[in-house]
Amino acid sequence: MSRKPSKGALPPALQARYREAVALHQSGHPARASALYAEVLAVRPRHFDSLHLRGVAALQLGDTERGIQWLQAAIKIDGSVGPAHFNLGNALLAAGQLEPALACFDRAVALKPDYAQAWSNRGNALLDLRRVSAALDSYDRALACKADYADAWYNRGNALLDLGRPADALASFDRALALDARHSQAWCNRGKALADLQTLVPAAESYQRALELRPGYPFLFGTWLHTRMKVCDWSGLTADTARLQQGIAAGEAIAPPFPVLALLDSPALQRQAAARYAQARYPRAAAPDAFPASAPAAPIKVAYYSADFREHATTHLLLEALESHSDARVQCYGFGFGPAAEDAASARLAAAFHRFIDVNTMTDQQVAALSRELGVDIAVDLKGYTRDSRPGLFAAGCAPVQVSYLGYPGTMATDYHDYLIADTVVVPPAQRGHYSEQLVYLPGCYQANDSRRAPAVEPVSRxxxxxxxxxxxxxxxxxxxxxxxxxxxxxxxxxxxxxxxxxxxxxxxxxxxxxxxxxxxxxxxxxxxxxxxxxxxxxxxxxxxxxxxxxxxxxxxxxxxxxxxxxxxxxxxxxxxxxxxxxxxxxxxxxxxxxxxxxxxxxxxxxxxxxxxxxxxxxxxxxxxxxxxxxxxxxxxDGRAMARNLETAYAAMHQRRLSGLPPAALAVEADGSYRLLDAQAVADE
Incomplete structure (x- = not known):
């Protein structure tokens, strides 16, 4: 947080009180400083500096709401002070109010064009708004003001990663580290850039350096371990796996969910890891606007969300089922947030969807709002916690019924994924308690497949x-x-x-x-x-x-x-x-x-x-x-048979929602009917 020196005349005794507050604040005692600012404001309620710095202190103490209120009050008294706009922008950014935060940073740099910190944090707001090219420009403006600004180089690297330019991102992270060799975040994201470049051994070394600087770096231990597994580096694996297991059991932020799947064959630990990750990274957003009412007789609007609507394993599995959905039962939408592609799979998808929407440049909240505007009844998460996933879409509430399917073989452990599509082999009924979602059992196998795929016709010799x-x-x-x-x-x-x-x-x-x-x-x-x-x-x-x-x-x-x-x-x-x-x-x-x-x-x-x-x-x-x-x-x-099974499952989910009933475990039968698995759900229906 940036502070501004005192200005404005105060009576000598009050001025002494104010200076005492500033000294306490600068020496790391924001709570005691805030109490003294309050004493000054009790006498002079329009004292800009006390309001401003009391807002800063509140933010430092974790009271974002009051911090914002006091900063806004200070700016009403004097809107010409750039640091006040900067500090308010930081508070709004932390609160997820991205557009208002951006406006504050814009005002700060308008008042002080060489304000490197404001340019850099303006870039952070733009990055969160998914305006990545504009964010990169803002970081470059920050560096034009202050070439030795390590955080701006780090932020610039993040933007370049988002733009799919890992080599350029690596150069930016290296510049940040040349200026501050103890910048743990730069070491971590340098590892991401190296991983994207498929130079995995140096990536693991970069992650390890971040962990050495910050042993409790959230979720990085699991990423480091997973990166080493990709190159079959098994040194110390027994001890590292034990550390992973202990950390998950203790509720530590030790690993993202995906690496856990390959190392720990425990649905209970996998749920604990996923729950810890979801709580930290993707908490449920504020309650969305009411979902529009659905007409019971209309086709169910089912939307599939993925970064992989192109030549990709998940798409290869699901294509025929998507193409085979009955227009009378399901109106099928695709929300894509991956790289643009023009290939055979994407062409088939374009024909399969009632409507395909590229939401790459939209925030999670904007995508969820669009989904609600379109009246999506059932949102299907095809990514889970895999690469390029966006669980925040579902935390923001894309639809009144939200389903995890196919992309992630485990529980999402959230309170906003209502159902998980499975079968009785992958999730035996006795294990349902390890899954936060209600289970929907398909007959046979849960996995969709495409019978239209054919191997190359040319024989290949050994x-x-x-x-x-x-x-x-x-x-x-x-x-x-x-x-x-x-x-x-x-x-x-x-x-x-x-x-x-x-x-x-x-x-x-x-x-x-x-x-x-x-x-x-x-x-x-x-x-x-x-x-x-x-x-x-x-x-x-x-x-x-x-x-x-x-x-x-x-x-x-x-x-x-x-x-x-x-x-x-x-x-x-x-x-x-x-x-x-x-x-x-x-x-x-x-x-x-x-x-x-x-x-x-x-x-x-x-x-x-x-x-x-x-x-x-x-x-x-x-x-x-x-x-x-x-x-x-x-x-x-048989992708056509899978489409019928999915439609039966969607109809059951949708009917419960229309009837005002909560999600419930159910089994789809081979004849196209379904049954509820819990006595209470049967009684409710």
Whole structure:
């Protein structure tokens, strides 16, 4: 907060009181200073400096409402003082009143054009308003006034990250750190820029430096650990995982929810982590305006919200279901907040939606207001806590019914996500208490799929893929962060047991590949028996599955879309079913396909089954034949059937809302009906 020296004549005794207050304030005693400012104001209620500094003290003491009131009162007395407008702007910014805050900063720089702090904080207001280019200009104005302003360089880096310019952002963070090497936020966001540039080892080092400077940095420990997992850096993992678990159980702000899924197979801990994160970052916004009434006979307005309406795993799963929604039952909207795309998936989406709206430059509150204006009945969150998600949209209230589906395999742990769409395998009824949402159980599998996807027609030889022609090929195309040391050790034992076999892995990064080769050598396996597949287009990726013999899943976080890819391509997949949603997805897919023998519950059983299949060509061939038949007849790969199931679920949710009833757990039946799962809900209805 900026303060202005005393001005205006006061009687000597009162002037002494005022000076005593300022001295106390400057020495770090805002509460005692405020009491003395009050004494001055009791005699001279229009004393500008006392009002101004009492407002500053209130803000320092966490009393934002009174701080704003006193600053506004001071400005009414004298509106020519730039720091007063600056301080009021900061208070309004902290209170989420972005447009009024911006107006205050505009006034401050109009009064003092070289006011570097005001230019920088003006940029922060613009950044929160999602006017990113204008924010960048404001930070540049701040730096033109004060080139050695570390916070302005840091803020500038944040704007460049939002603009998708991580290399430029990195340069700005480095400038900030050259000026202030102890700027923990700059170290943290430097890590984000490096991660966006896929230089993950330096990213983890940057996060670690931030943690050293600020050991309790909110949620950074989990991000640091997840970044190391992406490059298969397992050093100290046992102790770090124990620290993660202890921190979550103690209610610490230790990790975002997503990294927890890959390390802790506990729905209870996953809920605790998500709840702590939601409370800190995405609390429910002030009560929105009343939602417009819906006509019971009209199509239900269902809006899907995502950053991934392009060539992306979630979109590939959901496309056919979106295209198959019945116009008589559902009017389908898309709210996109990801990068603009012109590809085959986005073209299909444009035709599938009744209306698609790009909300990239809109604030959460503006998107929610638009959703309410359009009369959206059901808002479907397709992102959860994954990359580029915006839970704040749902905290602001996009619709009277809000649903989490497909993008995030776990609970959102909020009081504004009403439902979670699942099935009885990913969330057994006995585990419902670990989910804040009411569960909606779909028949078969919760996961949508697109039967219109086809692998590339050109056959691919093993030689062209870098694989031995006659060896048994184990494969796993899961992301590297899902591979734990225990899983990898099991895979190495399989390679040793099955002569000449190889393990075909997705090449996430050169660093991960190098560490995995080093780990293989440590297990007595030649690194050459690990083959790495580069990332390729969707059709080519599906086609190359034909070159593998058996997909080995990871645990406690399974293959999800990756599992669907393998099974759709006709490749048998072996999974360990865990406790939490993220560790039960592959089992759900296999149950839906009628292949329960590919589901085990222990590492030992997994290893034994994999070895048996690798050494029994007839048994494996029989599995392949069954998979080939059942994938074409199973509802799992029928997006049209999924659309009908979703519509039944939406109709049930909507009807409860129209009847004035709270959300309730329900199960959609294969015949298109549904039933309530709780006796009280049945009685209410």
């Amino acid at each position: 030689a062209a893929l870098g694989l031995p022609e006659r060896a048994f090929v184990f494969c796993c195309f899961n992301n590297s962060y899902k591979i734990l040391p225990e899983t990898f050790a099991c895979w190495m034992r399989l390679l040793q047991a099955v002569e000449g076999s190889v393990l075909w892995l997705l090449e996430d990064s050169k660093d991960a590949s190098a560490r995995l080769c080093e780990a293989a050598l440590g297990h007595g396996v030649e690194p050459q028996r690990l083959v790495f597949a580069p990332r390729v287009g969707a059709a080519e990726h599906l086609a190359r599955h034909r070159a593998a013999d058996l997909f080995l899943d990871t645990w406690p976080c399974n293959a999800h879309t990756t599992a669907s890819d393998a099974l759709w391509a006709g490749l048998p997949l072996l999974t360990v079913m865990g406790e939490a949603f993220a560790g039960r997805v592959a089992a759900s897919l296999l149950h839906a396909l009628g292949l329960p023998e590919l589901i085990v519950t222990t590492e030992h059983a997994y290893e034994q089954r994999a070895r048996a299949l690798a050494t029994d060509p007839a048994a494996l061939a029989s599995l392949r034949e069954r998979l080939a038949e059942q994938r074409l007849s199973s509802p799992l790969f």
